[in-house]
Amino acid sequence: MIRKLKRLVQKKVEMEHQGSSLPTQQHPLFPDLSDNLQVFQSIYSKCADVIFRTFVTSEDSKMALIYISGLVNSSGIEEMVIAPLMRLGESERVTIKQIEEKKVFVAQTSSVVTFEQCLDAISTGLPVLLCHNETAGLSLGLNKWEQRAIEDPITEVTIRGSRESFTETLVTNLSQIRRIIKSPRLKIEMLQIGEYTKTKVAISYIEDLTDQGLIQEVNNRLSRIQIDGILESGYIEELIEDNPYSPFPQLLSTERPDVTCAALLEGRVAIFTEGSPFVLIAPTTFPALLQSAEDYYQRFLSGTAIRWLRYTFFLISLFLPSLYVAVLTYHQEMIPGNLIYSMSSSRESVPFPAFVEAMIMEVTFEALRESGEYNKFRSASDLKPGPEQDDSRNP
Numbered sequence: 160m161i162r163k164l165k166r167l168v169q170k171k172v173e174m175e176h177q178g179s180s181l182p183t184q185q186h187p188l189f190p191d192l193s194d195n196l197q198v199f200q201s202i203y204s205k206c207a208d209v210i211f212r213t214f215v216t217s218e219d220s221k222m223a224l225i226y227i228s229g230l231v232n233s234s235g236i237e238e239m240v241i242a243p244l245m246r247l248g249e250s251e252r253v254t255i256k257q258i259e260e261k262k263v264f265v266a267q268t269s270s271v272v273t274f275e276q277c278l279d280a281i282s283t284g285l286p287v288l289l290c291h292n293e294t295a296g297l298s299l300g301l302n303k304w305e306q307r308a309i310e311d312p313i314t315e316v317t318i319r320g321s322r323e324s325f326t327e328t329l330v331t332n333l334s335q336i337r338r339i340i341k342s343p344r345l346k347i348e349m350l351q352i353g354e355y356t357k358t359k360v361a362i363s364y365i366e367d368l369t370d371q372g373l374i375q376e377v378n379n380r381l382s383r384i385q386i387d388g389i390l391e392s393g394y395i396e397e398l399i400e401d402n403p404y405s406p407f408p409q410l411l412s413t414e415r416p417d418v419t420c421a422a423l424l425e426g427r428v429a430i431f432t433e434g435s436p437f438v439l440i441a442p443t444t445f446p447a448l449l450q451s452a453e454d455y456y457q458r459f460l461s462g463t464a465i466r467w468l469r470y471t472f473f474l475i476s477l478f479l480p481s482l483y484v485a486v487l488t489y490h491q492e493m494i495p496g497n498l499i500y501s502m503s504s505s506r507e508s509v510p511f512p513a514f515v516e517a518m519i520m521e522v523t524f525e526a527l528r529e530s531g532e533y534n535k536f537r538s539a540s541d542l543k544p545g546p547e548q549d550d551s552r553n554p
Contacts, residue, residue, distance in 0.1 A: 192291040230284030232303040267300025356388035411443035
């Protein structure tokens with residue numbers, strides 16, 4: 160049996176190198192611990208960060224822990240798993256069910272009965288405990304890795320409102336939403352996308368506020384994605400939008416929890432991606448792209464006035480260059496005499512027509528905007544005084 164499984168694993172590797180994939184099959188664990196370890200060691204060959212920790216609690220009771228270094232809480236494994244099991248008596252035999260219920264001090268545990276379940280748990284940082292003469296293992300909720308703390312929003316800065324932003328950790332992002340919307344009607348469905356990355360994607364919505372057809376459509380589009388890996392929410396945005404060649408965004412992306420909660424309360428769907436601080440909001444409209452997070456915190460008179468002012472300047476920036484080219488090229492009679500003389504004298508040294516001049520101006524403004532967008536945070540950090548320049552530290 161173990162030889163058959165080895166051949167199957169080897170065949171899968173060969174077919175993956177050839178560019179094809181093998182249908183996923185559920186292979187149960189073997190009763191013999193050494194057979195299970197042999198299979199896992201063949202799968203994780205040349206993986207120096209995968210740890211196989213075997214120990215003996217009694218003469219007939221052998222156990223093994225499999226985990227990835229750097230993704231687990233090592234001190235928790237020693238204190239909550241290995242230490243209680245090593246204190247078992249020489250004649251005391253326990254089953255995997257008894258270990259789960261009485262012996263390990265871990266809040267979250269789950270039974271795994273197939274190799275695929277074990278591989279999924281190990282890949283997500285959950286240690287897997289295997290016992291001899293047991294056809295089931297135990298995944299332990301002891302995953303832990305370095306993560307970025309919650310910081311101020313970078314792309315959506317406001318004067319009034321929340322100072323929190325999403326991080327790259329999915330659990331942290333979902334907890335921020337749960338902290339704001341405390342109703343049990345807030346639903347979160349979990350998916351896994353990517354053949355190699357197996358990225359966790361969460362769909363969040365409020366029951367009774369969100370249309371069921373919208374929820375079903377989002378689930379259908381996400382389930383149809385076939386890709387090697389998802390590294391950022393932008394991958395998903397490109398794969399589920401209606402018109403990939405449209406210049407307008409068809410999904411709203413935000414890094415603010417308050418904006419996401421406001422969208423959920425409006426009956427929309429939020430899509431969270433593991434490893435990305437940006438959340439996708441579906442569906443979105445063109446006016447929603449011109450809204451600011453601060454609009455929700457102002458009085459309706461000032462908020463409406465600022466929003467209309469934003470629309471006005473958007474129309475001016477959209478039509479003024481073309482109006483300038485049209486009037487200056489074909490309708491000079493519309494310009495007052497003193498102004499046309501001043502414009503003519505100022506354009507004598509310009510070797511380009513009005514259209515080329517307007518295009519150069521647009522490209523220059525866009526280049527300056529892009530340069531400022533990427534360098535403003537670096538400039539701000541350069542202006543901060545260092546330890547040797549901070550006068551407050553030198554009495």
